[in-house]
Amino acid sequence: MDLAPELTRHLDRIEAGLDRHLPPAATRPGRLHEAMRYSLQAGGKRVRPVLALAAAEVFGVRDDAAVPAAVAVECLHTYSLIHDDLPCMDNDDLRRGRPTAHRQFDEATALLAGDALLTHAFALLAEAYADRPVLAHALIRELADAAGSRRLIGGQMEDLLAEKKANATAAELEFIHLNKTAAMIEAALVLGGLIGGANEDGIASLRLAGRHLGLAFQIVDDLLDATADTATLGKTAGKDAKAGKTTFVKVHGLDKSRQFAAHHTAAALAALKALPGDTRFLVALFEAMLARGK
Amino acid sequence: MDLAPELTRHLDRIEAGLDRHLPPAATRPGRLHEAMRYSLQAGGKRVRPVLALAAAEVFGVRDDAAVPAAVAVECLHTYSLIHDDLPCMDNDDLRRGRPTAHRQFDEATALLAGDALLTHAFALLAEAYADRPVLAHALIRELADAAGSRRLIGGQMEDLLAEKKANATAAELEFIHLNKTAAMIEAALVLGGLIGGANEDGIASLRLAGRHLGLAFQIVDDLLDATADTATLGKTAGKDAKAGKTTFVKVHGLDKSRQFAAHHTAAALAALKALPGDTRFLVALFEAMLARGK
Numbered sequence: 001m002d003l004a005p006e007l008t009r010h011l012d013r014i015e016a017g018l019d020r021h022l023p024p025a026a027t028r029p030g031r032l033h034e035a036m037r038y039s040l041q042a043g044g045k046r047v048r049p050v051l052a053l054a055a056a057e058v059f060g061v062r063d064d065a066a067v068p069a070a071v072a073v074e075c076l077h078t079y080s081l082i083h084d085d086l087p088c089m090d091n092d093d094l095r096r097g098r099p100t101a102h103r104q105f106d107e108a109t110a111l112l113a114g115d116a117l118l119t120h121a122f123a124l125l126a127e128a129y130a131d132r133p134v135l136a137h138a139l140i141r142e143l144a145d146a147a148g149s150r151r152l153i154g155g156q157m158e159d160l161l162a163e164k165k166a167n168a169t170a171a172e173l174e175f176i177h178l179n180k181t182a183a184m185i186e187a188a189l190v191l192g193g194l195i196g197g198a199n200e201d202g203i204a205s206l207r208l209a210g211r212h213l214g215l216a217f218q219i220v221d222d223l224l225d226a227t228a229d230t231a232t233l234g235k236t237a238g239k240d241a242k243a244g245k246t247t248f249v250k251v252h253g254l255d256k257s258r259q260f261a262a263h264h265t266a267a268a269l270a271a272l273k274a275l276p277g278d279t280r281f282l283v284a285l286f287e288a289m290l291a292r293g294k
Numbered sequence: 295m296d297l298a299p300e301l302t303r304h305l306d307r308i309e310a311g312l313d314r315h316l317p318p319a320a321t322r323p324g325r326l327h328e329a330m331r332y333s334l335q336a337g338g339k340r341v342r343p344v345l346a347l348a349a350a351e352v353f354g355v356r357d358d359a360a361v362p363a364a365v366a367v368e369c370l371h372t373y374s375l376i377h378d379d380l381p382c383m384d385n386d387d388l389r390r391g392r393p394t395a396h397r398q399f400d401e402a403t404a405l406l407a408g409d410a411l412l413t414h415a416f417a418l419l420a421e422a423y424a425d426r427p428v429l430a431h432a433l434i435r436e437l438a439d440a441a442g443s444r445r446l447i448g449g450q451m452e453d454l455l456a457e458k459k460a461n462a463t464a465a466e467l468e469f470i471h472l473n474k475t476a477a478m479i480e481a482a483l484v485l486g487g488l489i490g491g492a493n494e495d496g497i498a499s500l501r502l503a504g505r506h507l508g509l510a511f512q513i514v515d516d517l518l519d520a521t522a523d524t525a526t527l528g529k530t531a532g533k534d535a536k537a538g539k540t541t542f543v544k545v546h547g548l549d550k551s552r553q554f555a556a557h558h559t560a561a562a563l564a565a566l567k568a569l570p571g572d573t574r575f576l577v578a579l580f581e582a583m584l585a586r587g588k
Contacts, residue, residue: 023443023444027443027444028444028448028452028469029448029451029452029455031451031455032443032447032448032451033443036443079409083405083406083409086405088400088401088402088405089402089405106382107382108382108383108454109451109454111377111380111382111383111405112377112447112450112451112454114409115373115377115408115409115412115447116442116443116447118409118412118413119412119438119441119442119443119447120438120442120443122416122434122438123435123438123439123442126431126434126435126438127435130431130435133427133428133431133432134427134428134431136431136434137420137424137427137428137430137431137434138427140416140420140430140431140434141417141420141421141424144413144414144416144417144420145417147413148410148413148414148417149317149321149323149326149327149330149410149413149414150317150321150322153326153406153409153410153413154322154323154326156406157323157325157326157403157406158322158323160402160403160406161323161325175322
C-alpha cells in the first residue's frame with residue numbers, strides 16, 4: 001500500500017489536535033504555555049500518536065475519537081524529551097535542529113514545561129473522555145503505568161546508571177530499551193485499541209506488536225548511529241559510542257544486532273497479523289520505520 | 295475538641311499508606327525507588343493527606359477508602375517540593391532538616407524521582423479505585439486540574455517570574471498563592487468529598503473552604519517568616535525577604551496581611567459550617583493551622 005497519503009492524513013489530524021488540545025499560548029502564565037507549545041511543535045516524526053490513531057482505525061474508529069489520546073501520548077513523549085535534554089541529564093543544546101527548551105527559555109521554565117506536559121497528558125484524557133469515564137479510566141491507567149517508575153522513568157534511570165559503568169550487561173540493555181523506548185510505543189497502540197473497544201486478545205496483540213516494534217526500532221537506531229555517516233543521518237553519527245551510551249551494537253556487535261532487529265521486526269509483524277480488521281497501514285508503517293536500518 | 299488523638303490516628307494511617315502504596319524500595323531501578331521514598335518519608339506535617347482523610351470522614355467514610363487518595367495527594371506535593379528544591383529553581387540544600395533529594399542522591403535522580411512521584415499519583419488513583427472507575431476518573435480529573443499548568447505549575451512559574459521583578463502586584467501575588475498553595479489544599483479536600491459521595495453543594499463548600507484555608511495558610515507563613523525568630527520557626531527566619539520572594543507582607547505590609555489572614559480564616563470556617571456531617575475535627579485542624587501566625 002502507498003503509505004504517504006494515509007500518513008499525511010494522520011499527521012494533519014495530529015497537528016490540528018495538538019493545537020486544539022493544548023491551552024492557548026496566551027493562557028496565564030504565558031511563558032509556561034509558550035514553552036509547552038514550543039517543544040510540542042518542534043516537529044518530529046509523531047510516531048506514537050500516529051500509532052494510536054492507526055490502532056484505533058483497525059478497530060473501526062473512523063472519526064477523531066482517538067485524537068485526544070494521540071495528543072496525550074505526544075505530550076508525554078515530549079515531556080520526557082525536555083527533561084532528558086536538561087543539563088543534569090543529557091545536556092543537549094539542540095533537538096531536531098532547534099534549541100532545546102532550556103536553551104530557548106531557561107532551565108526552570110523547561111523543567112516546569114515538562115512537568116506541565118506530563119500532567120496535561122492525564123488531564124486531557126480525563127477531560128476529553130469525560131462522557132465515557134470507564135474508557136477514560138482505562139486510558140489513564142495504561143498511560144500512567146507505561147510512563148511510571150517501573151517503565152519509562154525506570155528505563156531512563158537505568159540508562160543513566162549504565163552510562164556510569166564500563167560495560168552494561170545484555171539484561172540491563174534489554175530493561176532499558178523495553179522501558180525507555182518500547183513502553184510508550186506499546187501504550188500508544190493500546191490506547192488506540194481501547195478507544196476502538198478492542199477485546200483482551202486485541203489488546204494483548206497490540207501490546208506484543210508494540211513491544212517488538214519498540215525493541216526493533218531502538219536496535220535500528222543504534223545500528224544507524226554506528227554505521228551511517230552524518231550526512232545520511234541528519235545528525236552527528238557515532239554520537240552514542242562517543243558518549244559511552246549503552247547500545248545494542250556496543251553490547252552485541254553489528255551482526256547480532258542486525259539479527260535481533262530482524263527477529264523483533266518479524267515478531268511485531270506477526271503480532272499485527274493476529275489483529276482483526278484492516279492492518280495494511282500499520283504493516284506498511286512498521287516496515288517503513290524498520291527499513292531505515294538496512 | 296482535642297485535636298491531637300484524632301490527628302495521630304490520621305497520621306498513622308497516612309504513614310502506613312505511604313509505605314503500602316509506593317513501590318518497594320527494592321523495585322528495579324532501586325536507586326529511583328529509594329529516592330522516591332526518601333523524599334516522601336522526610337516527614338512534614340502531612341497537611342494535605344490529613345485534609346483528604348478528614349473530608350472523607352465528614353461524608354461518612356469510616357474505613358480506609360480515602361487512604362490511597364491521601365497518598366496520591368502527598369506524592370504530588372512531594373514531587374513539587376523535589377523539583378522546587380532543584381538548583382535551577384530554589385537551589386535548596388535542606389528540606390525539613392535533611393539533605394534535599396538532589397543533595398542526597400544527584401540532580402538527575404531527583405528530577406526523575408519527582409517525575410515518578412507525579413506519575414505515581416495518577417497511577418495510584420487509577421489502580422486503587424479500579425473497581426469504581428467513575429470515581430477514579432473524577433479523582434484523577436480533579437487532581438490533574440489542580441496540579442496543571444493553570445494551577446500548581448502555573449503558580450510556580452509566576453512565582454519565578456515575580457522574583458525577577460522589583461515589585462510584584464497584588465494581583466500577581468494572589469495568582470501565585472491561589473495556585474501554588476491553595477490549589478492542592480482544595481484538591482485534597484475535594485478528593486475526600488468525592489470518595490464520600492458528596493453532592494455538588496458539598497464539593498463546592500469543600501473547594502471554597504480549601505481556597506480560603508490555602509490563602510490564609512500562605513499569609514500566616516509569610517507573617518511567620520517576617521516576624522518570628524529563627525529558634526521559634528525551626529528554620530532560618532527572614533529568608534523570604536532576603537531571597538526577594540513575593541510575599542503578602544512585602545506587598546501589603548504586616549497590618550494588612552494580618553487582616554487578610556483573619557478574613558480568609560473566617561471564610562474558610564464559614565465554608566466548613568455549610569457542610570453536612572461532623573466537621574469538628576476539620577474546624578479544630580483549620581484553627582490549629584492558622585493559629586501559628588498569632
